[in-house]
Amino acid sequence: MFRMSSVSRSALFGITVLTIGLGLVPAVVLVSTVGVSGFVRAWHSSYQLSSALETTLLSGIIALAIIVLLGGPTVWYLARQAPPRLVTWALGLILVPLxxxxxxxxxxxxxxxxxxxxxxxxxxxxxxxxxxxxFSLVVAQVYEALPYFLITAWAGLSTLSTRVEESALSLNRRPREVFWYVTVPLAAPSLIAATAMAWSRVVGAFGAVVILAYHPTGLPVAIWIGLQELGLAQALPLALWLLIVGLPIPLGFAWRGERHVALRR
Amino acid sequence: MWRFAVDMSRPVAIHVAFEVNPAHDSVVALVGPNGAGKSTLLRGLAGFFGSDQGGLTGPPWKRPLTWVPQEPTLFTHRTVRQQVQWVLGGRLDTDPELRQWVTWLDAKEFLDKKPLAMSGGQQQRAAILRALAAKPQILALDEALSQIDAPSRERISTGLQQWADADPDRLVILTTHQFADVAHFADRVLIMAAGTLLRDGTPAEIVADPRSWEVAALVGYVALLRVGDTDLALQAHDVDSVPPGQRVRVTMVKKGAHEITVRVPTHQGRELFAVRKPDGSWADSSTLDVYVRGVVVT
Structure with missing residues (x-):
């Protein structure tokens, strides 16, 4: 790996810490404000929490499945099969909802x-x-999250050389075998990143959801209701629950990313 | 007899057809400058594009040809052994031919490594091993020896020859832009430029009679006497450096190795050349058409 001077490296490290630190401020404030006791207490005191949690998880999993089922083949087509001009147009159109x-x-x-x-x-x-x-809850979540999945997955998949798959096919292995043995594992980091991004958007979807699906009430809407009815004391513990629910997939991605980076150096 | 043909206009124009009898020519080299279309031709023969009007038909995975592209194409998430065994459909240790190749390719040192932990040369050797695990009849190597050190290249060249000679149907097609890399072990050389074949023959035949400056330059000549309407101009970097008026001697290689003398007069500020034939007479520019080695000996 290319080594920079210690001053440059220290400066970059400082900027990185600052960037991550700024990004973490809301989460730190949330955790420190609510605390463990507030977090646990919310489970017993909030009549909405368990049902909102169930709604968010269930609808989120369905929405994520739809996003992957629709987005996966779309991205595959754009990165591997589509004419360049169509790709340019498609990527532009994908960005419109954003x-x-x-x-x-x-x-x-x-x-x-x-x-x-x-x-x-x-x-x-x-x-x-x-x-x-x-139905409308899942639709709203899909609309909010799908572009993030498409853009992230495409960005990763389009950098994979098609020669790798072609040489695998030339090894007398059928396309299906090559797809599972070669393409999917090589595309996995970008697909996991895209899925993590989509999941974060799905569980946190609020704007479209509050219009289309006030009921069944998911966690983001429950936070909004809690804020309106009882104020911050009710809303913030629910927000912490939302954070915890959203974390596993992004954390899994970070773990995969660490392995990937370690391998490349 | 294998018949190969690729005829395409896009994205690169390739119009090439040739036949090879692997019992006679087991190692065929495609030699050409960068952009000649060698890699595209191999990719076409492998079945990925271009209308193949030759003997190879069907999708890539059903062709008897296994193609090793010049780009790194090892699977970064698997060790070399895992990849070879996936292609082989069995254990590497149980295949005597591949065990022999592990020695030829000096592959023990990287068999259990993943590609990103390997050097470029090791990756090329691993790609050849993996291709051989597919048990092809035709092994198509695209610049596959370019990053391999000279001693290893010698060993691998010998291995490729032995592999091809072991079965009369086996054929190795390899591309390079360096004629010298294949001159010593290719049975036949096809010189390519701009998507077409310029010359076809054994390495010795092509050296003896390149027939055009493009071919002569590719096989190592540094000078060509061109006969124009007025002057004979010898275009060679080393000969150009000869001071005006000095005499140089070059070796004429067409129709035997005759010695000719080149005089270097000054003409309108440039160095031009006249050629004296072996019989002592000055060359008639309308009849002389020779290739010369541009070795300045004076």
Missing amino acids: FMPPLVLGLVLAYVLGPDTAVGTILSAWGVSPTNSW
């Missing part, structure tokens, strides 16, 4: 999924409530 504040995204989606709209009418006919339902 330019909308989530609240606006929710309002716009309400125009599509509202009870009186064509889609809403069809869904209602099928027995699916288009708003304030598990």
